[in-house]
Structure formats: structure tokens, C-alpha cells
Amino acid sequence: MNGIALAGAGWGGQGLLAALLIQAGQMALVLLAAPLLVGIVRKAKARLQRRRGASVLQPYRDLRRLLGKEVVLAENASWLFRTAPYAIFAATWVAAALVPTFATGLIFSWTGDLIVITALLGGARFALALAGMDIGTSFGGLGASREVMIASLAEPAMLMLVFCVAIVAGSTQLSSVAAYMLTQPVGLRVSLALALVALCIVAVAENGRVPVDNPATHLELTMVHEAMVLEYSGRHLAMIELASALKLLLFASLIGCLFFPFGLAHAGSAWTGYLLAIGLWCGKLLVMAGLLGTLELSIAKMRVFRVPNFLGAAFMFGLLGVLLLFVSRGM
Amino acid sequence: MALIGPAFGSFALLAALGVVLGRHAAGRWLVYGGSLLACLLLLATGIGALDAPPETLVLPVGLPWTGAHLRLDPLSGAFLALIGIGGAGASLFAVGYGRDEHAPQRVLPFYPAFLAGMTLVVLADDAFSFLFAWELMSLASWALVMADHRPDATARAGYVYLLMATFSGMTLLLAFGLLAGTGGGYAFAQMRAAQPAPFIAGLAFALALIGTGAKAGLVPLQVWLPLAHPAAPSHVSALMSGVMTKVAIYGFLRIVLDLLGAAAWWQAVVVLALGGITAVFGVLQAVMERDLKRLLACSTIENVGIVFVAIGLAMAFRANGIAGGAALALTAALFHCLNHTLFKSLLFQVSGAVLVATGTRDLERLGGLIHRLPVTAIAALVGCAAIAALPPLNGFASEWLIFQAVLLRPDLPQWGLKLMLPVDGALLALAAALAAACFVRAYGIVFLGRPRSEAAAVAQEVDPVSRAAMLIFAALCALAGLFPGVVIDALAPVVQPFAGGRMPVQLGEDWLTVVPVDAARGTYNGLLVGVFILGSAALAAAAVHRLGSRAVRRGPAWDCGFPDPRPITQYGGDSFAQPLRRVFGSVVFQTQEQVDMPRPGEMRAAAIVKSIRDPVWDLLYVPLGGFVARLSDRMNGLQFLTIRRYLGFVFAMLIVLLLALTVTQ
Numbered sequence: 001m002n003g004i005a006l007a008g009a010g011w012g013g014q015g016l017l018a019a020l021l022i023q024a025g026q027m028a029l030v031l032l033a034a035p036l037l038v039g040i041v042r043k044a045k046a047r048l049q050r051r052r053g054a055s056v057l058q059p060y061r062d063l064r065r066l067l068g069k070e071v072v073l074a075e076n077a078s079w080l081f082r083t084a085p086y087a088i089f090a091a092t093w094v095a096a097a098l099v100p101t102f103a104t105g106l107i108f109s110w111t112g113d114l115i116v117i118t119a120l121l122g123g124a125r126f127a128l129a130l131a132g133m134d135i136g137t138s139f140g141g142l143g144a145s146r147e148v149m150i151a152s153l154a155e156p157a158m159l160m161l162v163f164c165v166a167i168v169a170g171s172t173q174l175s176s177v178a179a180y181m182l183t184q185p186v187g188l189r190v191s192l193a194l195a196l197v198a199l200c201i202v203a204v205a206e207n208g209r210v211p212v213d214n215p216a217t218h219l220e221l222t223m224v225h226e227a228m229v230l231e232y233s234g235r236h237l238a239m240i241e242l243a244s245a246l247k248l249l250l251f252a253s254l255i256g257c258l259f260f261p262f263g264l265a266h267a268g269s270a271w272t273g274y275l276l277a278i279g280l281w282c283g284k285l286l287v288m289a290g291l292l293g294t295l296e297l298s299i300a301k302m303r304v305f306r307v308p309n310f311l312g313a314a315f316m317f318g319l320l321g322v323l324l325l326f327v328s329r330g331m
Numbered sequence: 332m333a334l335i336g337p338a339f340g341s342f343a344l345l346a347a348l349g350v351v352l353g354r355h356a357a358g359r360w361l362v363y364g365g366s367l368l369a370c371l372l373l374l375a376t377g378i379g380a381l382d383a384p385p386e387t388l389v390l391p392v393g394l395p396w397t398g399a400h401l402r403l404d405p406l407s408g409a410f411l412a413l414i415g416i417g418g419a420g421a422s423l424f425a426v427g428y429g430r431d432e433h434a435p436q437r438v439l440p441f442y443p444a445f446l447a448g449m450t451l452v453v454l455a456d457d458a459f460s461f462l463f464a465w466e467l468m469s470l471a472s473w474a475l476v477m478a479d480h481r482p483d484a485t486a487r488a489g490y491v492y493l494l495m496a497t498f499s500g501m502t503l504l505l506a507f508g509l510l511a512g513t514g515g516g517y518a519f520a521q522m523r524a525a526q527p528a529p530f531i532a533g534l535a536f537a538l539a540l541i542g543t544g545a546k547a548g549l550v551p552l553q554v555w556l557p558l559a560h561p562a563a564p565s566h567v568s569a570l571m572s573g574v575m576t577k578v579a580i581y582g583f584l585r586i587v588l589d590l591l592g593a594a595a596w597w598q599a600v601v602v603l604a605l606g607g608i609t610a611v612f613g614v615l616q617a618v619m620e621r622d623l624k625r626l627l628a629c630s631t632i633e634n635v636g637i638v639f640v641a642i643g644l645a646m647a648f649r650a651n652g653i654a655g656g657a658a659l660a661l662t663a664a665l666f667h668c669l670n671h672t673l674f675k676s677l678l679f680q681v682s683g684a685v686l687v688a689t690g691t692r693d694l695e696r697l698g699g700l701i702h703r704l705p706v707t708a709i710a711a712l713v714g715c716a717a718i719a720a721l722p723p724l725n726g727f728a729s730e731w732l733i734f735q736a737v738l739l740r741p742d743l744p745q746w747g748l749k750l751m752l753p754v755d756g757a758l759l760a761l762a763a764a765l766a767a768a769c770f771v772r773a774y775g776i777v778f779l780g781r782p783r784s785e786a787a788a789v790a791q792e793v794d795p796v797s798r799a800a801m802l803i804f805a806a807l808c809a810l811a812g813l814f815p816g817v818v819i820d821a822l823a824p825v826v827q828p829f830a831g832g833r834m835p836v837q838l839g840e841d842w843l844t845v846v847p848v849d850a851a852r853g854t855y856n857g858l859l860v861g862v863f864i865l866g867s868a869a870l871a872a873a874a875v876h877r878l879g880s881r882a883v884r885r886g887p888a889w890d891c892g893f894p895d896p897r898p899i900t901q902y903g904g905d906s907f908a909q910p911l912r913r914v915f916g917s918v919v920f921q922t923q924e925q926v927d928m929p930r931p932g933e934m935r936a937a938a939i940v941k942s943i944r945d946p947v948w949d950l951l952y953v954p955l956g957g958f959v960a961r962l963s964d965r966m967n968g969l970q971f972l973t974i975r976r977y978l979g980f981v982f983a984m985l986i987v988l989l990l991a992l993t994v995t996q
Contacts, residue, residue, distance in 0.1 A: 076781060159734070
């Protein structure tokens with residue numbers, strides 16, 4: 001039994017072409033939908049503040065504007081600074097393509113599992129932190145230094161919750177996990193609840209949202225992500241903005257497919273099933289965007305040295321969940 | 332086995348040549364070139380032995396009634412190949428790098444001897460040859476550490492290293508003594524056949540763990556490693572970190588998996604606990620270190636910890652009769668050994684190149700080298716990404732296998748293992764994330780930013796041979812990451828006798844996917860991940876350049892409108908590590924920072940004074956040293972007794988021994 005045979009088993013008569021189309025469609029869809037999600041979160045925040053806010057399409061306009069502008073490079077920028085945006089975007093996009101958004105059993109899902117997705121995001125961060133240090137400004141170093149501090153706790157926390165769901169489902173393969181959650185009577189489990197809390201904390205930290213970081217500010221000493229990309233402009237900045245939008249979408253889809261997998265289409269569904277699944281996915285994203293907006297408005301940003309406690313809690317939740325599962329698989 | 336003779340012959344010849352021609356340039360070419368060829372021979376022999384039946388050889392030297400037994404089985408073959416790769420890389424690099432050595436006559440004779448010692452360790456098939464080779468390896472490497480003997484730090488490093496090496500040799504001697512039993516069967520074949528009592532086996536296991544762990548750098552026996560490895564010339568550091576620690580791991584595997592036979596599960600718990608602590612402790616030290624070579628040495632400690640965790644997993648599965656799991660974990664351990672040899676050799680070569688180019692290894696005096704050393708910078712980037720376990724490079728492939736092994740069986744029956752496995756998984760995850768932070772820092776401070784000293788600003792790229800060596804190793808890191816299946820399949824015959832099974836055949840999988848147990852549990856395809864990343868990056872770049880603007884303008888850095896031209900204003904090694912030091916260091920290392928602010932009117936500069944305490948040193952070695960000193964003070968009086976008293980002592984000892992004999996018999 002090999003990977004392709006397994007992934008392709010459900011495809012039956014539909015053939016390779018349909019499978020490839022679904023995969024390509026999913027990759028295109030996440031790319032197209034990512035800025036919209038950012039726009040919706042911004043809109044939700046604006047409405048909650050009783051502002052009208054910018055159109056939900058504003059992120060697209062921003063990207064187009066950035067793409068049309070010339071790049072201003074600092075004098076001592078190296079080749080690493082110029083290639084990093086594409087590497088960051090590519091790693092994030094590949095990671096996002098591995099997450100089942102509306103359908104499981106994607107043809108390339110066996111290329112990498114949840115651990116690979118975590119590591120790909122780690123790779124994007126590695127490149128971003130290096131790019132932040134390339135010019136040799138104080139802000140770039142500050143952002144990079146804080147980013148690796150946050151990542152040094154967020155990444156293990158992420159891995160622990162990956163372990164949690166992997167032990168429950170008996171697989172680290174995201175498609176298998178989603179299929180297991182969908183078909184087996186998983187029920188309410190303490191360990192999965194802990195994993196969900198941990199994933200939400202990690203998602204907030206990884207995407208640099210309030211209370212860990214504030215994506216809306218630019219000149220504040222507590223900033224992390226914005227400090228690293230301070231020297232970027234033009235198309236490079238567009239790539240990085242798009243990558244961070246993709247990352248937000250990735251985490252939202254991940255929460256959706258791990259913990260709320262209802263309505264996911266699977267290999268061999270009819271086309272109506274796919275349409276329904278896409279609709280449900282959009283609904284899940286809307287709900288999560290609303291929740292994120294509400295969360296960001298209801299708490300204040302924390303001091304940077306409070307963040308380790310916040311993420312340490314996620315790490316401990318994950319570890320506790322895994323320990324419970326080792327003690328008894330029914331927990 | 333046929334190639335072993337020539338290899339040893341050439342090592343002996345080269346050592347002699349090193350003595351004679353130590354001061355000549357020709358000596359460098361001959362010794363390093365010859366070592367390179369001999370190492371390639373070892374590599375070929377090792378790879379050839381991977382799936383061949385064991386070969387033995389008895390030489391009429393050594394103990395009179397035993398002789399010197401040599402044996403080449405798949406496990407020896409795997410580590411022989413590792414010595415071959417690491418040795419060849421170090422020798423190639425040294426052909427160019429050796430030009431800048433201050434005292435080549437202090438390095439050249441010992442370098443081949445060191446290689447010969449390591450080779451003999453993995454071939455030895457009796458306790459005497461093993462210990463002889465072990466001590467040869469230790470002493471030759473000690474001589475190499477002392478090559479640049481003038482700095483005080485080197486003298487201290489040499490002293491601590493010698494102490495630890497002696498200690499390691501003594502514990503192994505005792506372990507072999509226990510294994511040989513009262514019959515005195517010092518050949519490994521006799522030890523394998525013997526069935527020691529559980530208590531004796533447990534004691535021998537503990538002694539072997541201490542003896543080999545001291546050489547490999549297991550906490551709390553790792554204190555010599557960050558001192559000794561950096562003190563040696565860089566190509567020797569590469570050998571010590573990349574290869575000698577692996578030889579120590581070989582010693583552990585040989586004694587515990589092969590000679591002792593079936594292990595009890597509590598032994599796995601001990602190995603898992605020590606491995607996990609070592610991994611996190613090593614990387615925490617590395618992330619705060621400001622000397623580039625010490626940073627690499629600390630990261631070696633981390634990787635040794637990771638390998639020991641994998642070995643511990645293999646022991647746990649073997650104790651429970653889970654062949655597939657044991658095979659997975661042991662393959663992962665050996666694969667990580669190979670990977671660590673590749674990237675740590677590469678990174679020590681890079682540190683050598685940086686040292687040659689700038690004359691310093693202090694992070695606070697480096698920076699901006701990506702402009703001055705473009706080739707070294709590319710190789711270093713690959714090495715840093717590989718050691719930070721980023722896909723699709725090799726470090727990730729082996730760590731992914733170890734994670735799969737952790738997740739494989741949450742239903743082990745023993746409570747010790749049930750609690751230890753998740754904790755080890757968490758420690759490994761923490762170590763992996765911290766390693767990424769550590770190497771972002773190392774690469775960012777050394778190669779990116781603006782130069783922090785005049786020396787870094789005018790650095791020149793190193794010679795072509797050294798560059799070639801670094802590029803070859805960078806390519807090997809990428810290849811091992813893209814085609815992990817090849818390595819896994821090659822390791823299958825090594826793992827088979829100890830695990831009682833093997834991992835599924837990988838090369839039959841479509842698209843070279845890695846399948847650790849079965850496809851439903853999780854798969855990874857390094858090649859496709861690499862292709863996808865490259866493809867989408869190229870696609871994005873092409874699309875952006877086609878659709879968007881292509882204009883580029885150079886200007887001064889923005890830096891929020893207040894760029895400061897002085898390089899001191901950028902983040903340095905210490906400032907970069909400050910958040911991590913504050914989060915993790917305050918618990919483990921009791922780090923403290925005090926701002927020394929001059930009072931108004933004082934002319935001196937403000938400063939931050941930081942202190943880091945090493946808990947292992949404080950809690951273990953300082954009390955131990957104090958105890959030894961007090962004891963020797965007491966015993967000093969015994970030197971000045973009359974002959975009557977001495978005879979009295981001898982007589983009393985005789986009576987005690989006779990009594991002991993009557994009681995035990």
C-alpha cells in the first residue's frame with residue numbers, strides 16, 4: 001500500500017485529472033480568499049467600534065498598489081533580503097495547500113503531514129527573521145529577536161497539540177485526521193478540548209494578533225512582525241502581506257478541519273457535495289473572523305514578557321493533553 | 332575488510348610523515364591529501380559492509396591469550412562510513428585551511444592518529460582493542476586540542492578534557508570487566524554469548540552509559556565539550572563534534588544493544604530522560620553563547636541528546652517486543668547521526684572560514700559577511716537551515732522520523748514509559764524550536780547586518796579548496812533531505828539484528844515518499860516538498876515580475892526615519908538572545924541582568940552586567956572538586972609515616988582481603 005494508492009483509492013473513476021483539478025482549485029482558492037479574510041476581520045473590528053471601516057476588498061487593492069510600486073532597497077541589502085519574500089510566500093502557500101479546506105483526500109496530501117506543515121511555517125519564519133536582520137537596523141533585530149522568542153514557545157505548543165490529535169486519530173496525516181474526526185464517534189474528550197484551546201492561543205500568536213502583537217500599529221515599541229518587515233516595500237512587501245494573510249487563512253482552516261470537520265467533502269463526493277462543502281467552509285471562516293475581531297477588541301495587548309506565560313500555557317495544555325492520552329486513550 | 336589494512340597503513344605512514352614534514356607545506360598536502368584518500372577508502376568499506384555478512388580478523392597482538400579481534404559487521408560498517416564522510420570532509424577542508432595554521436607540526440602527526448583511533452574503535456571486537464583504540468582516540472584528540480597551547484582557555488580545556496577522558500576510559504574498563512565476568516572472556520563474541528545476572532547487567536549498562544555518555548556529551552558529563560571542541564583547529568573541531576561523538580554513540584550501541592542483549596525497560600527510561608534533558612540543556616546553552624565555535628559545540632550536545640532519545644525509544648520498543656517501532660527509532664537515531672555529521676562538519680568548516688577571514692569567533696565582532704564571503708554564506712545558510720530542522724533538508728527528515736516514533740505506541744504497558752514518552756516529545760519539540768532560534772541568531776549576527784568590527788568589514792573569501800569542501804557538504808545535506816529513503820533503506824540491515832525487524836522498503840514507494848510504518852499513519856516526501864517550494868517561489872517571482880513593477884531603487888535604510896550609521900546600534904548576539912535568556916535562562920541558568928548606570932556627572936558609559944551560572948558545574952563539579960581537594964589534604968599525612976606503619980597497613984590490607992575471600996567463597 002503506498003501513498004498515492006491510498007490517496008487515489010477513493011477517486012475511483014474520476015481519475016487523476018479531477019483529483020489534480022481539486023488540488024489546484026484548492027491552492028488557487030486559498031490564495032484568492034486569504035486577503036478577503038483579512039478584510040472581513042478588519043471590517044468586523046471596525047463595525048464593533050461603530051466605525052464604517054474600509055471595504056472588505058481593501059486588502060486586494062493594497063496588494064495591487066504595492067505590486068505596482070517600485071522597490072526601495074536599503075543600500076546594504078543582500079540577495080537574501082530580495083529572495084526571502086518569495087521563499088516566505090512559497091513555504092506558507094505549500095503549507096496552506098496541505099490543509100484540507102473544503103475537501104479531504106487531496107491528491108498531494110501524502111506529501112506532508114501536520115508536522116511538515118508546522119515545520120514549513122517554521123521555515124517561513126526562519127526566512128523572515130533573517131530578512132529582518134539583513135539590513136542591520138535596530139528595529140529589524142528587535143523584531144527578529146522577539147519573533148524567535150515567541151516562536152520558541154509557539155512551535156513546541158503547536159507540535160504538542162499535533163501530537164494530541166495524532167494520537168487520537170492514529171495518524172499525523174491531516175486528511176486522515178479530518179476523516180477520522182468526521183466518521184468516528186470521537187465524542188467530547190478532555191485532551192481534544194485542551195488541544196483546541198492550545199491551537200487557538202498558538203493561532204493568535206503565530207498570526208501576530210492582539211493580545212500578542214498588533215497588526216494595526218506600526219510605530220510601537222512592542223511590535224514584532226511589523227518591525228521585521230519595516231524595510232520592505234513594493235512587490236516584496238506585497239508577497240509578505242499575502243503570506244501573512246495566507247497564514248491566517250491556514251490557521252482558520254486548520255481549526256475548522258480538525259475540530260469542526262462537519263461538511264467536509266471527501267474523495268468521490270458528487271459536485272454538489274463540493275459546492276456545499278465550499279459554502280460551509282466560507283461559513284466557518286466568517287464565524288471565526290467575527291470571533292477574532294471580537295477577541296481583538298475585547299482585550300488589551302500584553303507586555304512582551306507576558307507573552308511567554310500566555311504561550312507557555314498553550315504548551316502545557318498540549319502536553320497535558322498528550323499525557324492524558326498516553327495514560328488512557330479514552331480521555 | 333580488505334581495504335582496512337591499506338587504510339591503517341596509510342594512517343601510520345601519514346602520522347610519521349607528519350612528524351618529519353610537520354613544518355613544510357608539502358607535509359600539509361601529503362598528510363591531508365593522504366587522509367582524504369584513506370577516509371574515502373573507509374567510506375567505501377563501510378558502505379560495502381552495510382549488507383554483507385560480518386567479517387572477522389584476529390591479529391597476534393594485544394592480550395597474549397586473546398589477541399586483537401577485529402570485526403566488520405553492518406553496525407561497524409555504518410559508523411565506518413560516517414568516519415569516512417566526516418574525515419574526508421575535514422581533510423579536504425584542511426588542505427586549504429591548514430595554510431593558516433600557526434604550528435602545523437603540532438597538528439599533522441596527531442591528525443591521522445586520531446582518525447586511526449576512531450576507525451579502530453568501531454572495528455574492535457574485544458575489550459582490550461576497544462579500550463586501546465578508545466584511549467588512542469582520546470589522547471590524539473587531546474593533543475590536537477592542545478595544538479594552540481598558548482591561550483589560558485586552551486590549557487584549562489585540555490585539563491578538563493583529559494580528566495573526563497580518563498574517567499570515561501575507567502568506567503568503560505569496569506563495564507567490560509563486569510561483562511567479561513569471572514571467566515575473563517574479553518572477546519566480544521564471548522560477552523555476547525554470556526548471560527549476566529540482571530543486577531550485573533544493570534550495573535554494566537549504567538557504567539557503559541556513563542563511559543560513552545562522557546565522550547558523547549550527555550548531561551551532566553558534557554562540561555568538557557564546549558571547552559575542548561572549540562579550542563582545536565576548526566577541521567579538528569569538525570571531526571570531534573561531527574565524528575567523535577558518533578563513535579561514542581557507537582560504543583553505547585555496541586555495548587548496550589549488542590553485548591548486553593535484551594534490556595530492561597527502566598534502562599530505556601534512563602536513556603530517554605538523560606537524552607531529553609541533554610537536548611534542551613545543550614540548545615539553551617547554545618542560544619546564549621557568543622563564541623561561534625562554542626555555540627556549535629553546545630549545539631552538538633543538543634544533537635547528541637536527540638540521538639539518545641531515539642536510542643531510548645528503540646530500547647523501549649525492543650523491551651516490549653515491538654519490532655517495527657524499534658526499527659523506526661533505531662533507524663531515526665542512525666539517520667540523525669549521519670545528518671549531524673554532515674551539518675556539523677559543514678558548520679565547523681564555516682566557522683573555520685570565518686575565523687580565517689576575520690580572525691575572530693566573537694559574534695559581537697562579526698556581521699555583514701554575506702557581502703564579503705558570498706560562497707561561505709550560501710553554504711552556511713544551508714547548514715543553519717538543516718540543523719534548524721527545516722524541510723526539505725536532512726535535519727528535518729530524521730527529526731520527523733523521531734517524532735513518528737514518539738507517536739507510534741501510546742499504549743506501552745509500563746507507567747515509566749507512558750509518562751516519559753510525552754515529556755520527551757515535548758522536550759524534543761522545545762529543542763527543535765530553540766535550535767531554529769539559535770541558528771537564526773548565529774547566521775543573522777555573523778553573516779547579515781552591518782560589520783561590527785574593522786576585521787569583518789574587510790574580510791576576504793577563503794581559498795577555493797575550502798569553499799569546495801563547504802559546498803560539497805551543503806549539497807550532501809540537501810541530498811540526504813531530498814532522498815531520505817535511500818539512507819533509510821541502506822540502514823535496514825544495520826537495524827535488523829538489533830530491532831528484530833526493519834522499516835518498510837522505501838525505494839519501492841511512488842515518488843520516493845517516506846513511509847515510517849504504514850501510509851495511513853503519516854508520510855513525508857522531502858523531494859516533493861522541495862519541488863513544491865521551489866516551484867511556487869519561482870511561479871510567484873515570475874508572476875510578480877510580469878504583472879507588477881520591476882523597478883528597484885537603492886536608498887538609505889528607512890529604520891522608521893531615524894537610521895543611525897553606527898553599527899553598534901544594530902542588534903548584537905547578546906541583545907538578540909536577551910528575550911530567550913530572560914524567558915528560559917532565568918529558570919535553568921539563574922541568569923541575571925543588572926543595569927550599571929553612572930550617576931549624574933560621572934563620565935563612564937552605562938553598561939548591562941549579565942551573569943549566567945551553569946547549574947551542572949555549580950551543583951556537581953564544584954562540590955566534587957572540593958571533596959577531592961579536602962580528601963587529598965587529609966591523605967597527605969600518609970606520606971610521612973615510618974616503615975613500621977607502612978608494613979602494618981600492608982598486613983591489615985592482606986587480612987581484609989583474605990577475610991573477604993573467605994566470606995564470598
